[in-house]
Amino acid sequence: xxxxxxxxxxxxxxxxxxxxxxxxxxxxxxxxxxxxxxxxxxxxxxxxxxxxxxxxxxxxxxxxxxxxxxxxxxxxxxxxxxxxxxxxxxxxxxxxxxxxxxxxxxxxxxxxxxxxxxxxxxxxxxxxxxxxxxxxxxxxxxxxxxxxxxxxxxxxxxxxxxxxxxxxxxxxxxxxxxxxxxxxxxxxxxxxxxxxxxxxxxxxxxxxxxxxxxxxxxxxxxxxxxxxxxxxxxxxxxxxxxxxxxxxxxxxxxxxxxxxxxxxxxxxxxxxxxxxxxxxxxxxxxxxxxxxxxxxxxxxxxxxxx
Amino acid sequence: xxxxxxxxxxxxxxxxxxxxxxxxxxxxxxxxxxxxxxxxxxxxxxxxxxxxxxxxxxxxxxxxxxxxxxxxxxxxxxxxxxxxxxxxxx
Numbered sequence: 091x092x093x094x095x096x097x098x099x100x101x102x103x104x105x106x107x108x109x110x111x112x113x114x115x116x117x118x119x120x121x122x123x124x125x126x127x128x129x130x131x132x133x134x135x136x137x138x139x140x141x142x143x144x145x146x147x148x149x150x151x152x153x154x155x156x157x158x159x160x161x162x163x164x165x166x167x168x169x170x171x172x173x174x175x176x177x178x179x180x181x182x183x184x185x186x187x188x189x190x191x192x193x194x195x196x197x198x199x200x201x202x203x204x205x206x207x208x209x210x211x212x213x214x215x216x217x218x219x220x221x222x223x224x225x226x227x228x229x230x231x232x233x234x235x236x237x238x239x240x241x242x243x244x245x246x247x248x249x250x251x252x253x254x255x256x257x258x259x260x261x262x263x264x265x266x267x268x269x270x271x272x273x274x275x276x277x278x279x280x281x282x283x284x285x286x287x288x289x290x291x292x293x294x295x296x297x298x299x300x301x302x303x304x305x306x307x308x309x310x311x312x313x314x315x316x317x318x319x320x321x322x323x324x325x326x327x328x329x330x331x332x333x334x335x336x337x338x339x340x341x342x343x344x345x346x347x348x349x350x351x352x353x354x355x356x357x358x359x360x361x362x363x364x365x366x367x368x369x370x371x372x373x374x375x376x377x378x379x380x381x382x383x384x385x386x387x388x389x390x391x392x393x394x395x396x
Numbered sequence: 397x398x399x400x401x402x403x404x405x406x407x408x409x410x411x412x413x414x415x416x417x418x419x420x421x422x423x424x425x426x427x428x429x430x431x432x433x434x435x436x437x438x439x440x441x442x443x444x445x446x447x448x449x450x451x452x453x454x455x456x457x458x459x460x461x462x463x464x465x466x467x468x469x470x471x472x473x474x475x476x477x478x479x480x481x482x483x484x485x486x
Contacts (some may be wrong), residue, residue: 112432120412121485162485229413241410250485257408262407306431333409335434339485346457352444353453359405361398361427366426368398371417371436372405375445377471378419382451 099179107194110245113166117141124158126150127167128178129197133170137207143233147178151185161187168193168200169208182198211237217309235263241307242266244331246319248295249273251337251361253285258304259335260303260310260335267303267310268331271295272318315378319343335359341388348373348381369375397424 091141092100097114108116109156116123116138127134127142143157147169157167165187169175170194179190193200201207213221213235224230228347245252259267273282274288275298283295290298296314303312315327319338322344328334334356336347344362351358351373358373360381373380407413411427419432443450 148435230411234411234413239408242407243410251399251402255403258400258403259406261451262403264406264410287464303415321454333406335406337399337402341482342457346454347437348455349444349451356446357409357410359402361402363398364483365484366486367425368426369421370401370405370424371421372409374416374418379436379438380442380445382444383442384421384436386439386443389482 097180097300098176101176104183105176105179105190107172107176107192108166110200110205112274113191113193113200113294114203114205116166118341119125119166123166125168126154126157128167128169128175135210135212137201137209139208140208140237146282147174149258150178151181154182154185156189158187159242162189164189164191166191166193168196171198172196174228205342207239208236212219217263220307220309224262238263239265241333242268242331244270244328244334245270246270246334246343247337247339248285248299249279249337249339250281250282250363251304252335253283254284255335255337255361256299256303257306260307260312263275263307265311268313268315268327269296269299269303269329270317270319272316315333319346321346325354328356330338331356332376333357333359335361338360339393342380345388351375352380398427 094349098375101221111205115126115219123138125141125143127138127144128147128150129144130146131144132243140142145153145157160315165182167179167182167190168177172192175196176192179192182190221235224234243259243266245256248256250267252269252271256267256269273295275286275293275295279286281286286295286298294314294316300312300314301309317323319327326352334347334351336358337345338344338347347358352375355375360373361370362368372378405416408416419436421436423432423434438445440447
């Protein structure tokens, strides 16, 4: 009869191990890997790697196909200390998955290495209903909804672009929305800036915006920033957010947002409109061009109406 | 339309799904009801994200007008800029 020691030794012959730092590096580089937490659901709930899907050991062979649609995708397995997942990894190798890696030292070592973890707060009954259509989408699901609820997005401008963006992000359950605008609502805004209503004329846009967004989805923590973005406040503000949406209406701000996002390593979701035309793109530092690659210098005053 | 595209891109980026508009400029013409896509490349001469950047902090913005006016225009980016006029409005 084989001992546990024999089984582990056998598994180690075919399953390579990687430490927390190596796995963290793969994840940070955006590598397409599937991370599976094979612990029991209660262990998972108490804290796990953000990228992980929970399939407890007993169900692994049955459900691995749902987490790994393309068998050639490298799979990283982990448990609490790295033993259960070693045996689990051997089982996946036996099923024919070509690249299966065991997280050496498991979740415990990951935490000891000071790497980030997330803890799932249970969704309320209302949330389960509100986001039920998201749960039906395999690309979103329960895991994606939790990601949205944990995410922090800064909206620069609560005007023509910021209004629809803010409404859709709040509806989708983005957990924290920073709403930044120094203007007050004017009657001429109302034909397109759908965050604000006639009763809001004269009020700060972030005030009416906050009220509209909270009414749409009380889950969302709206942070009202009733000020213009400036060279003096931008770095301090964007550091608290995962992502910036530029809905500003002038070139000065756009260059400022571009430069600050690049320097802070934040992705900038850019949009602009004029009359019947518009454009949108994403500036992701290190992954693609920035606004200055597109427009090295601002257009001369007078060329483009503002 | 553009605002909802920004919202969709934001959700995709948060979830890490699909193909975000990185390196692609999507233009929208409401009257013709046409979308166009322009490939964008990183400019190695970009003063911010190029190989030898001259902008290393936000000091240029203290001079007003995006501070970008003192950056010499040497023609890079013109092809795209000519195809797509920057939009002023928000």
